[in-house]
Amino acid sequence: NAGVTQTPKFQVLKTGQSMTLQCAQDMNHEYMSWYRQDPGMGLRLIHYSVGAGITDQGEVPNGYNVSRSTTEDFPLRLLSAAPSQTSVYFCASRRSTSGGGLEYFGPGTRLLVL
């Protein structure tokens, strides 16, 4: 199994541009999530999904959209990039939707917004 994969690994955007961060998992996990990690802030939850067609907001959802059309894929869209969105983004998945299991993380996408 490849586990959780993310693309791209690095991205530079100009303010106002849009882009989609891709995330896929091959473990048939129902729960998927997106986090951002900033220095000294730990991981903060952006959006999550408990199954195909179901998404919900996390702690810091503003400026981001998600969709979950399949169990495997959970893309994160930046609508109009801002310098405050410069961060490292991690996608994660787990089997349980109730918070009862360990999450598997992707390698991350480093995003710089100029």
Add this chain to the structure above:
Amino acid sequence: SQQGEEDPQALSIQEGENATMNCSYKTSINNLQWYRQNSGRGLVHLILIRSNEREKHSGRLRVTLDTSKKSSSLLITASRAADTASYFCATARSGYSTLTFGKGTMLLVSP
């Protein structure tokens, strides 16, 4: 939002010594999890302890949970240079799907 807080923020030890990190949280939990992050990498799960458990072991890792004090500790015995990483606790509240992560402890193990 409810969040685990790790203590200390940074820890520097010599190889062979034990490393202890603590995590405090604010509300009732279903379980508490510990993760490791090597520099520039994604997080890797280490161990999960449920609210009805007090202690759990995995190799050189020992995790304790005190729900009355709302705190947990992670002990790494006989540390190695390869244990150098950031360690995060994450809490799962009862009835909620999501995890809430703390800000982490940076551990440096010197040869």
